[in-house]
Every structure is written in C-alpha cells, then in structure tokens.
Amino acid sequence: MADDKERKTLEERNQMSDLERLRHSCAHVMATAIARLWPDAQFSAGPPVEGGFFYDVDLKHRISPDDFPVIEAEMKKVVKANQVFEREVISREQAIEMAQKGRLAALEERDVPSVFKIDLLEEIPEGEEISIFKNGDFWDLCAGPHVGRTGNCKAFKLMSVASAFYKGDASKPQLQRIYGTCFKNKTLLTEHLDQLEEAKKRDHRRLGRELGLFHFDEMVGQGLPLWKPKGSIIRRQLQDFIAGELDKQGYHQVFTPHIGKLDLYRTSGHFPYYEESQYPPFAEREALRKLTEDDSSCGDLMNALRQGAVEGFMLKPMNCPHHIRIFASDHHSYRDLPVRLAEFGTVYRWEQSGELGGITRTRSFTQDDAHLFCTPEQLGEEIQGCLGLVKTVFGVLGMSDYTVRLSLRDPDSSKYVGDPDNWDKAEDALRDAVQSLGVDYTEEPGEAAFYGPKIDFVVKDVIGREWQLGTVQVDYNLPERFDLSYVGADNKPHRPVMIHRAPFGSLERFVGLLIEHFEGKFPVWLAPEQVRVLSISEKHNAYAKEVTSMLAEAGVRAASDISDDKIGAKIRLARLDRVPYMLVTGAREEESQSVSVRHRDREDLGTMTRNDFVGQVCEEIRTRSL
Numbered sequence: 001m002a003d004d005k006e007r008k009t010l011e012e013r014n015q016m017s018d019l020e021r022l023r024h025s026c027a028h029v030m031a032t033a034i035a036r037l038w039p040d041a042q043f044s045a046g047p048p049v050e051g052g053f054f055y056d057v058d059l060k061h062r063i064s065p066d067d068f069p070v071i072e073a074e075m076k077k078v079v080k081a082n083q084v085f086e087r088e089v090i091s092r093e094q095a096i097e098m099a100q101k102g103r104l105a106a107l108e109e110r111d112v113p114s115v116f117k118i119d120l121l122e123e124i125p126e127g128e129e130i131s132i133f134k135n136g137d138f139w140d141l142c143a144g145p146h147v148g149r150t151g152n153c154k155a156f157k158l159m160s161v162a163s164a165f166y167k168g169d170a171s172k173p174q175l176q177r178i179y180g181t182c183f184k185n186k187t188l189l190t191e192h193l194d195q196l197e198e199a200k201k202r203d204h205r206r207l208g209r210e211l212g213l214f215h216f217d218e219m220v221g222q223g224l225p226l227w228k229p230k231g232s233i234i235r236r237q238l239q240d241f242i243a244g245e246l247d248k249q250g251y252h253q254v255f256t257p258h259i260g261k262l263d264l265y266r267t268s269g270h271f272p273y274y275e276e277s278q279y280p281p282f283a284e285r286e287a288l289r290k291l292t293e294d295d296s297s298c299g300d301l302m303n304a305l306r307q308g309a310v311e312g313f314m315l316k317p318m319n320c321p322h323h324i325r326i327f328a329s330d331h332h333s334y335r336d337l338p339v340r341l342a343e344f345g346t347v348y349r350w351e352q353s354g355e356l357g358g359i360t361r362t363r364s365f366t367q368d369d370a371h372l373f374c375t376p377e378q379l380g381e382e383i384q385g386c387l388g389l390v391k392t393v394f395g396v397l398g399m400s401d402y403t404v405r406l407s408l409r410d411p412d413s414s415k416y417v418g419d420p421d422n423w424d425k426a427e428d429a430l431r432d433a434v435q436s437l438g439v440d441y442t443e444e445p446g447e448a449a450f451y452g453p454k455i456d457f458v459v460k461d462v463i464g465r466e467w468q469l470g471t472v473q474v475d476y477n478l479p480e481r482f483d484l485s486y487v488g489a490d491n492k493p494h495r496p497v498m499i500h501r502a503p504f505g506s507l508e509r510f511v512g513l514l515i516e517h518f519e520g521k522f523p524v525w526l527a528p529e530q531v532r533v534l535s536i537s538e539k540h541n542a543y544a545k546e547v548t549s550m551l552a553e554a555g556v557r558a559a560s561d562i563s564d565d566k567i568g569a570k571i572r573l574a575r576l577d578r579v580p581y582m583l584v585t586g587a588r589e590e591e592s593q594s595v596s597v598r599h600r601d602r603e604d605l606g607t608m609t610r611n612d613f614v615g616q617v618c619e620e621i622r623t624r625s626l
C-alpha cells in the first residue's frame with residue numbers, strides 16, 4: 001500500500017516507529033470492518049499520519065460520523081478475533097491477477113477489479129518485492145510493516161471524515177478519507193482524546209472570534225489579520241512590556257518602512273532566492289508606463305525586475321536589511337559597540353493558503369525583532385542578554401516549561417561562511433548562554449544555517465503541546481554582504497558580527513499561543529477588560545457608574561453592566577467574556593461605599609471598600625502578577 005504522496009522506500013518503511021506500525025495496522029482493521037459493511041468499497045492508501053492514521057476509500061455510501069459507531073463495533077470484532085497479520089510475497093503477475101479479481105483490499109473476489117491497487121502496483125519499481133498482508137479474509141497490497149495481530153489495536157477511535165482527491169490530484173476521483181487514531185493502551189488514548197478536547201476548548205481561532213480579539217476579512221485578504229480593539233490591548237501590553245525590558249538592556253527602538261528597493265534585497269540575498277515565499281515585487285510607476293507603451297508582457301516585466309533593468313520594490317520579508325542600513329549610516333568605533341536596534345517590525349511572507357491557520361500562521365506578522373552589531377569578543381555577553389529576556393518574559397507569563405535547540409555546524413562540511421575560529425567561539429558562547437538558562441537543551445550538529453549557529457525556543461503550553469517560537473541567530477554573512485565595519489582599537493577597520501533575535505517569533509503567533517495557554521483568561525495586566533461593575537438593580541446604576549469612573553481614573557480598564565438583566569445573568573456574561581474581576585454593587589455596597597468582589601475563577605472574595613479594591617487591582621497590574 002503506497003503513500004498518496006511520494007513512494008517511500010522499503011528502508012524508510014522499516015523505520016516506521018512502533019506507534020506508526022500500530023496505527024497503520026489499525027488502518028487495515030478499519031478497512032476490514034468497512035469491507036464487511038460495504039463490500040463494494042475500493043481502498044487506495046492508508047498510511048499512518050501525525051496523531052493517527054487514515055484510509056482513503058471510494059464508496060457509494062457517504063460515510064458520516066453517524067456511521068462511526070457501526071464501523072467501530074465491527075472493528076472491535078476484528079480486534080477481538082485477534083487475527084494474525086500474515087505477510088506473503090507474491091509475483092507481479094499474481095498481484096495483478098488478484099487485483100483484477102477485486103481481491104486486494106477486500107474479503108473475497110469481486111466482480112469489479114481493485115482499481116486503485118492496480119494503479120499502485122504499476123508504481124512499484126521493477127525488481128522490488130511485492131507483498132500482501134492478510135488478516136483473516138482481508139487481503140491488502142502492502143509493504144508493511146505491521147504489528148503481530150489485530151488484537152494489538154485495542155485502543156482506537158475514529159476521528160473524522162474528509163474528502164480527498166486520489167493522489168491529491170484534482171483531476172482524479174474524489175475519495176472519502178476516514179481518519180482514526182490508535183494507541184498502545186486505553187489510558188494513552190484517553191489522554192490523547194482529553195488533550196484534543198481541551199485543545200478545542202482553547203482554540204485561539206474560536207476564542208479570538210468570541211472574545212472579539214482579531215478578525216480575518218475576505219475583502220482585506222487571506223492570512224492578513226486585523227487586530228480588533230480588545231486584541232490590540234493585549235498586543236500593546238505585551239509590546240510595552242517587552243520594549244520596557246529592552247530599554248533596560250540598552251536597546252534602541254527604531255521604525256522602518258514596510259517596503260524597500262529590490263536592490264536592498266538583492267544585496268541581502270533575499271531576492272531573488274526566496275521569491276516563492278514573498279509577495280511579488282512591484283515596479284515604479286514611470287517604468288510601468290514605459291513597459292505598457294512597449295506592449296511588454298507580465299513576463300517581460302518580471303525579467304526586467306529580476307535583472308534590475310527596472311527599479312522595483314518589495315514588501316519586506318525581513319527587517320534586517322533596513323536595520324543594517326541604519327547601522328551603516330554612522331561611523332562606528334569599537335567603543336560604540338554593541339549597537340542594538342529593536343523594532344516591532346511587520347513583515348510579509350507568501351504562505352500557501354493551505355498552511356494558514358488563525359493568527360499563528362499568517363501572511364503579515366510583526367516580529368519582536370532586533371539586530372545586534374558587536375565585536376566577536378562581545379558575542380557571548382550579547383547572547384546571554386537575549387536569553388535573559390526570554391527567561392524574564394516566560395517567567396512573568398508563568399511558562400516555565402520550555403526547551404532550547406542549539407543548531408551547530410557540521411564539522412565536516414565547508415559550506416559555512418566566516419572564520420572557523422570565530423565559529424568555535426560563537427558556538428561555545430551559545431552553549432554557555434544556554435547552559436546558564438538552566439533549561440533542557442539539545443545540540444544539533446549540522447543544523448546551523450550556512451551563515452551562523454543559532455538557538456531556537458520551544459515552549460510547552462498548559463496542556464502539553466509544543467510551540468516553536470523564535471530564534472537567536474548569529475550571522476557572519478550579512479555584515480560581509482553589506483560590507484559593514486567599525487574602527488578597532490588598532491585604528492583599522494574590522495567586520496562586526498550580527499545577531500538576529502526575535503525570541504517570541506511574532507506577536508501574532510505569541511498572542512495565539514497565549515490565548516490557548518490561558519484559555520482566554522488572561523492575567524489582569526493583559527486582560528482587555530480588567531474589571532466589570534455590575535449593578536444589582538436600576539437604583540444602583542449611578543453608583544456602579546461612579547465606581548467604574550473611579551477605576552478608569554486610576555488607569556484600570558473597567559466597564560459597567562447597567563442593563564436590565566438579573567445579577568446572575570450579568571455575572572454569567574462577565575465570566576463568558578473572561579473578565580478577571582466582577583464588582584457587584586447594590587444598596588449595601590452603596591451605603592458603605594464598598595464593592596462585593598468576585599473573581600473569574602476564584603472563590604467569592606467578599607466585600608471591601610472601593611478604595612481598597614482600586615489599590616489592590618492597581619498593584620496587581622503594576623506587578624504583572626499571574
């Protein structure tokens with residue numbers, strides 16, 4: 001049975017992990033059950049995938065989740081029978097004959113051939129062994145490997161059904177792709193299902209919509225997020241917090257435009273090498289007019305842009321070239337270094353539409369970017385600083401579970417730019433810095449870019465999912481390409497080293513992670529609405545409003561709910577909106593100039609004077625407590 005993408009070699013198949021082997025075997029169990037229920041089913045491919053397996057099937061009956069219990073019940077019978085997965089090597093002729101009789105991926109001979117299996121057979125290279133796997137009466141063309149018996153596939157569940165073109169080709173038949181998952185035991189399966197349930201509850205796309213944080217608009221464009229006022233509060237708080245830490249570390253904030261000349265990116269190497277992942281370039285108006293007069297085609301224009309015959313511009317895919325030009329605009333002596341330029345810089349990348357997902361994968365995003373220009377000797381301390389910031393930010397957000405990946409060069413390769421001695425120093429500096437963080441890290445030789453070693457951050461959220469964030473990357477290449485220099489103590493020009501660092505990746509992705517991590521229940525300092533004042537009845541609306549303005553004056557983001565709803569309904573709504581504090585105000589509170597405080601997810605906090613509450617919440621915001 002072949003994968004619907006590229007055919008895997010036998011060697012690759014044998015490297016299937018135990019779990020993949022189990023899941024693929026479970027795909028056969030599912031196919032057996034479907035063949036029992038609908039003998040006309042035609043199967044194509046059923047590989048293991050991330051989190052489970054699928055099998056593509058062509059079937060007149062449209063399978064829906066309503067059919068899952070029936071299919072699962074049939075699968076249970078197959079599992080219970082504990083059939084052996086038997087492998088048999090057959091000749092190509094035998095295989096074709098079986099397929100002609102409809103005997104592949106089937107329980108018995110049929111009137112119709114096993115059409116997809118015939119096609120897949122043709123793809124098996126001449127000379128490669130052809131095997132079938134049998135469990136009971138179900139025979140399937142398959143290279144394996146499998147587990148020993150169907151009884152191993154006890155802990156399974158069908159997950160979903162989607163449509164998929166045969167071999168992913170829209171000109172080929174549309175099949176039904178049935179997804180399932182399988183684990184070694186019931187406990188692991190339950191854990192997995194709970195995690196999926198939890199992930200669904202926390203899905204930032206849904207919460208982002210429900211809480212009014214961001215919006216994607218067809219008229220604006222796919223993958224181009226619009227931050228709504230409430231989402232913008234979160235982003236701004238985060239941005240201010242990070243910027244404040246950068247100020248303490250001696251960074252300088254800069255602003256640069258969202259476009260740049262193609263020449264700039266030609267020098268940096270971003271154009272034309274990464275053209276596929278960028279928005280197409282655009283030309284100057286005058287040049288366009290000329291080309292139109294000459295009746296030039298679109299292809300001519302692109303060629304002229306590529307060759308530099310026509311002046312072109314591009315939406316910036318990276319902030320580095322702009323920052324480099326800021327550095328280059330001044331003369332630098334070794335005494336001025338390091339120079340640290342920081343910008344929340346928005347960049348534009350052409351992601352395939354299938355790869356876009358909420359705000360974690362977008363076509364425009366804002367990096368927490370900075371570029372450091374330093375001497376080779378300063379590298380260690382600068383990297384230390386970058387990691388210190390990560391530690392602080394994660395600490396404040398209560399994310400203690402993160403790991404670091406250290407990408408080093410392959411000592412046997414000569415593809416790297418820069419002096420090998422400097423590479424050694426840089427790699428040592430990165431390692432030292434990572435070790436001082438006191439978190440788990442892995443070293444990955446051969447994973448460094450040709451221009452320098454780097455550090456990547458992977459953080460685990462509360463439900464144990466890993467999120468790849470940003471990097472700290474050493475660069476010996478761009479200073480070379482842009483011919484950057486500083487005057488050393490010897491009065492001679494020297495080449496600075498550059499560090500690119502965007503430890504949280506992008507604000508979009510980071511906020512997406514935070515939404516899911518906190519399930520939308522942001523700590524008070526980040527919450528778009530920090531306090532909601534709820535009047536018990538109309539008589540107390542004035543007092544509720546008074547308390548609200550008092551909070552607003554103290555800099556607290558507060559609103560009042562003076563609708564006609566019952567107090568219970570008002571509390572429910574505030575909880576749904578994930579507002580951290582609810583202040584209930586009625587006759588008793590008004591008389592004593594106090595408020596009854598409820599927290600989103602803590603016990604009832606009782607009554608306190610309004611002054612005390614304001615003081616307390618302000619302190620909580622100031623210290624960014626969790």
Ligand SMILES: [Zn+2]
Nearest residue numbers: 001133142144
């Ligand atoms: Zn198989």
Ligand SMILES: [Zn+2]
Nearest residue numbers: 318319320500
């Ligand atoms: Zn950069």
